[in-house]
Amino acid sequence: xxxxxxxxxxxxxxxxxxxxxxxxxxxxxxxxxxxxxxxxxxxxxxxxxxxxxxxxxxxxxxxxxxxxxxxxxxxxxxxxxxxxxxxxxxxxxxxxxxxxxxxxxxxxxxxxxxxxxxxxxxxxxxxxxxxxxxxxxxxxxxxxxxxxxxxxxxxxxxxxxxxxxxxxxxxxxxxxxxxxxxxxxxxxxxxxxxxxxxxxxxxxxxxxxxxxxxxxxx
Ligand code: DX5
Ligand code: ZN
Numbered sequence: 703x704x705x706x707x708x709x710x711x712x713x714x715x716x717x718x719x720x721x722x723x724x725x726x727x728x729x730x731x732x733x734x735x736x737x738x739x740x741x742x743x744x745x746x747x748x749x750x751x752x753x754x755x756x757x758x759x760x761x762x763x764x765x766x767x768x769x770x771x772x773x774x775x776x777x778x779x780x781x782x783x784x785x786x787x788x789x790x791x792x793x794x795x796x797x798x799x800x801x802x803x804x805x806x807x808x809x810x811x812x813x814x815x816x817x818x819x820x821x822x823x824x825x826x827x828x829x830x831x832x833x834x835x836x837x838x839x840x841x842x843x844x845x846x847x848x849x850x851x852x853x854x855x856x857x858x859x860x861x862x863x864x865x866x867x868x869x870x871x872x873x874x875x876x877x878x879x880x881x882x883x884x885x886x887x888x889x890x891x892x893x894x895x896x897x898x899x900x901x902x903x904x905x906x907x908x909x910x911x912x913x914x915x916x917x918x919x920x
Pocket of ligand 1: 713898902
């Protein structure tokens with residue numbers, strides 16, 4: 703048993719009954735609620751914007767972890783902060799204004815984070831560490847839930863963990879995509895402490911048991 707945080711991804715929820723789905727995750731023991739925002743430009747899929755975050759904010763006290771898969775996130779961080787996000791993470795590939803945007807997120811009173819996609823060299827996140835409360839490593843190509851964990855992600859996660867250690871900063875290390883009961887142990891060992899899971903949790907017959915099992919296997 704370890705002190706990981708579990709963040710169910712609502713991308714795998716039934717959007718037609720979102721409030722119920724969110725409460726289901728709360729009761730199941732989620733630590734954060736991971737909210738995937740997609741614009742159809744940065745990724746080949748579209749989800750929702752600040753209004754969904756504001757509406758979810760009304761029905762739960764769980765911290766909202768808003769993962770922005772959108773180009774020029776600097777244009778929208780204020781709207782997501784006002785909507786009630788507790789964390790806002792932005793992709794290093796999506797903006798020319800990475801550090802200023804991370805600073806802007808913090809100035810809005812929200813925890814900030816930089817994200818890297820699977821083909822981005824891990825070192826590209828280093829300039830962002832000073833301005834990040836969390837870093838997120840994508841272990842699938844962003845855009846869709848239910849994909850297979852990319853094998854190279856474990857080595858990349860170890861590399862990221864080493865960078866964070868070297869920085870001597872207290873930064874959460876989040877991983878997102880293809881996490882299951884079968885790979886959680888090695889993922890934890892490689893340094894992640896915030897675990898996003900969509901299909902594994904929403905697809906389970908008993909999400910509470912699954913979250914408990916994820917914790918005990920980590
Ligand atoms: C993918 C999203 C993920 C996704 C994970 O672009 O960022 O958060 O929902 O889903 P699973 O856990 O099913 O791979
Ligand atoms: Zn995500």
